[in-house]
Amino acid sequence: MTQMTLSQALNRAHHDVMAADDHIIVIGEDIHGGSGVTGGQELGGVFGVTRGLASRFGAGRVIDTPISETAFVGMATGAAMTGLKPIVEVMFCDFMGVCFDQIMNQAAKARFLSNGRFDLPLTIRTTMGAGDGSGAMHSQSTFGMLSSVAGLMVACPSSPADAAGLLKSAVAAKGPTILMEHKGLYGHADTVEDDLPAVKLGKGRVVREGTDLTIIAVSAFVHKAEAAAEALKKDGIEAEVIDPRTIKPLDEALILESVKKTGRLLVASEDAAFAGFADAVISFVTRAAFADLKAAPVAVTPLDIPVPYGRKAEAKWLPTAETIIKAAKQMMEA
Amino acid sequence: MELEDLTLMFEKAHFIRAFEGALAAASDAGEVPGLVHLSNGAEILELAVASALDLPKDQVTGSHRSHGIALSLGVDPLALACEILGREGGLSEGLGGTQHLIAPESGLLGSNGIVGGQVPLALGAALSAKTLKTGGIAVSYFGDGAANQGAVLESLNLAVVLKLPVLFVCENNGFGQSTASAYAAGGTSLLGRARAFGLAAAHVDGTDPLEATKTAHRLAAWVRDTGSPAFLEASVPRLSGHYHGDAERYRTTDGRSTDPLDRLEGMILSRDVPEGLVEDMKSRAHADALAIVDEATAAPDASDTALEAFMAEAQA
Structure with missing residues (x-):
């Protein structure tokens, strides 16, 4: 076991998969960085995830692009149709608006x-998340919206091990997979197994066991849910925290098993307040386990307005562990 | 061009024309699930480009108007007709249809329902050819309508920046659905745009078999030899509506182009050819195409098997 940050784990995973398979190429803006600039040092991506790849694998496999998301995401797609396994980086998920076709x-x-006459081994990596004053166009979390498009797989790791493991599964998948990395987690450190094993897409994880209510959360919200569960314990409430890790395909069996045990469902999610991940989970659980529910399910999401910029406004917009605790207590009292 | 080359092109062009005519009739009879966009007028240009390619090492992407491109590349016409008609035995068992024709085994990587959407995909095929050192090139067809799409303009630039072996073929038929190219293109020279991006570029009269063939071969060879992108703008007439059934009220009968197939026929007749040769070739091509579309029409609707396989995978 080793200790590393989420960005270090992703970087190691890139090195691992590129060394193992020379059909894997990496495409994106500033992923090597400084292209066309004389002298200077490698950037390795704005969060350092692709650091060292160009010097090890060459510019032919680590391709800096112009700011042309449509052209380079399309190019990666066409390359995946014709024998390569591209990992393409869209710097912020907000920018997918540019290349959504x-x-x-x-x-x-x-x-x-x-x-199915050809597979499409395409991995799209992107960042998401509010809380750092990046404003309305660099802070969104679009995993719910993306998962509503049939044909896409969407994964949102909460830990260094899951980030590396999901990347390894994504590059080996038959269809396109979007890996969404929360900006606030890149510096998050945890222990990982030395070989950074693959994590199966569609397989969730029980983060913490409990009997009174089930909290479903992904990415940065897993850590808020864990903190909330710890606080709730002091009040005698045992919350079970589940991290589905993949939005689509969703580990429905794991979620249902937990809700059938606890009878209460709270989904805490940073994506859309309306028709987002929380609504999707609540809808499916309500349909599949209506009789097991002891209380109406609860969604903890940001406000249904764009992400504001100022510190106070952004804090009001973004749910915290406190928001989850309050919602859980209300639910237990209902 | 030798007489043999001209007659071969003539036969193929008439087969494509007849295939489209038979599909139009099938559409009128209610046999086609959706709307079809016919290739009438672009046959000569597409055959000229196809003759310059090394298939299936070279991969081609096309627009919504790609029946003729598929046939020019040698895609199995029965599987093509079945796909367009949504019948069993179609290229993708009816999952794709007329605007999403996929036959990479023949060099057709895919046609596309989004105007310009196919162009970035061709960059990917070119990147694969370059990275995997196959010696192949990519070709992307699009119309003058798509020439104003960001996807296309970004792709022209990216192909130059990354030095990708891709030949862009802009079929300028003067219309984006009902809107004239002269109205929609700011600065009417598409060739000038391509050159401004740093592409080798040429214009060709797509109804001239000799010029179209010569220029297509020259640019394809240049892309293959240098590994750099090139741009071919071809003027072609759109002899039918945007889609079959388009009443074309926006268009008068004045100034309609002459049929490039008649031009080719005139060239053949000007040579010393046996009496009845041209008529025989025409009737044979038409009979063959009709038989294939009839066979496809008689095939059962594509079953749910392919659909169920995808649903099972999604639920697994």
């Missing part, structure tokens, strides 16, 4: 339209 219509549908 290539994601929604091209990457998501190509394998289906070919009737």
Whole structure:
């Protein structure tokens, strides 16, 4: 076992998969950095995730692009149709608005339209998340919206081990996978197994066992849910925390098993307040386990307005462990 | 061009024309699930480009108007017709249809329902060819309508920046659905745009078999030899509506282009050819195409098997 941050784990995983398979290439803006600039040092991506790849694997496999998300995401898709296994980075998930045709219509549908005659081993890495004053266009979390597009797999790791493991599964998948990394977690350190084993897509994890209510959370919200569960314990409430890790495919069995045990469901999610991940989970659980529910399910999400910039406003917009604790207590009293 | 080359092109062009005519009739009879966008007028240009390719090492992406491109590349016409008609035995067992034709085994990486959406994908095929050192090139067809899409303009730039072996073929038929190219393009020279991005570029009259063939071969060879992108703008007439059934009220009958197939026929007849040769070739091509579309029409609707396989995978 080793201790490393989430960005270090992702970096190691990139080195591992690229060394193991020379069909894997990395494409994106500033992923080597400084292209066309004389002298200077490697940037290795704005969060350092792709550091050292270009010097080890060469510019032919680590490709800095112009700021042209449509062209380079489409290029990665076409390359995945013709024998390569690209990992393409969209610097912030907000920027997917620029290239959504290539994601929604091209990457998501190509394998289906070919009737599976070719696979589409495409991994799209992107960042998400509020809380750092980045404002409305660099802070969104779009995993719910992306998971509503048939043909896409969407994963949101909360730990260094899961980030590395999900990347390894994504590059080996038959279809396009979007790996969404929370900006606030890049510096988050935890222990990992030395070989950074693959984590199966569609397989969730019980973070903490409990009997009174089930809290479903992904990415940064897993840590808020854990803190909330710890605090709730002091009040005699035993919360079970589940991290599905993959939004789509969703580990429905794991969630149902827990809700059937606790009878209460709280989903805490940083994506959309309306028609987002929380609504999707609550909808499916209500349909599948209506009779097991002791209380109406609860969604803890940001406000249904764009992410504000100022510190006080952003703090009001973004749920915290306290928000989860309050909602859980209300639910227990209902 | 030798007489043999001209007659071969003539036969293929008439087969494509007849195939589209038979599909139009099938559409009128209610046999086609959706709307079809016919290739009438672009046959000569597409055959000229196909003759310059090394298939299936070279991979081609096309627009919504790609029946003719598929046939020019040698895609199995029965599987193509079945796909367009949503019948069993289609290229993708009817999952794709007329705007999403996929036959990479013949060099057709895919056609596309989004105007310009196919162009970045061709960069990927070019990147694969370059990275895997296959010696292949990519070709992306798009229309003058797509020439105003960001996806296309970004792709022209990215192909130059990354030095990708891709040949862009802009079929300028003067129309984006009902809107004239002269209205929609700010600065009407698409060739000038391509050159401004740093691409080798040429314009060709897509109804001229000799010029189209010569220029397509020259640019394809240049892309293959240098590994750099090139741009071919071809003027082609759109002899039918945007889709079959388009009443074209926006268009008058004045100034309609002459049929490039008639031009080719005139060139053949100007040579010393046996009496009836041209008529025989035409009737054979038409009979063949009709038989294939009839066979496809008689095939059962594609079953749910392919659909169920995807649903099972999604639920697994």
